Amino acid sequence: MTPPVQALAGGLMAILLLASSGCTTVRFNERETLARPDMQFDSTPLQAELETHIYSSREGASGAFSSGGGGGCGCY
Numbered sequence: 646m647t648p649p650v651q652a653l654a655g656g657l658m659a660i661l662l663l664a665s666s667g668c669t670t671v672r673f674n675e676r677e678t679l680a681r682p683d684m685q686f687d688s689t690p691l692q693a694e695l696e697t698h699i700y701s702s703r704e705g706a707s708g709a710f711s712s713g714g715g716g717g718c719g720c721y
Contacts (some may be wrong), residue, residue, distance in 0.1 A: 671679065678684065687693045 682688065
């Protein structure tokens, strides 16, 4: 094989390896465990949403985390 073909084959193999390792099936009896509040990324989702709203309204950075408007004055 020529070097460009080897590089292409290696790149495709790496992409295939990464794509196949990210997917998994979860059995029905494991879903209950994964749905528990302590298994979530954020243990207090309401508080995190409030803090994100305060940050976006005070800093005028609403475009980074949400699609809502706001001019930095705290209004919508």
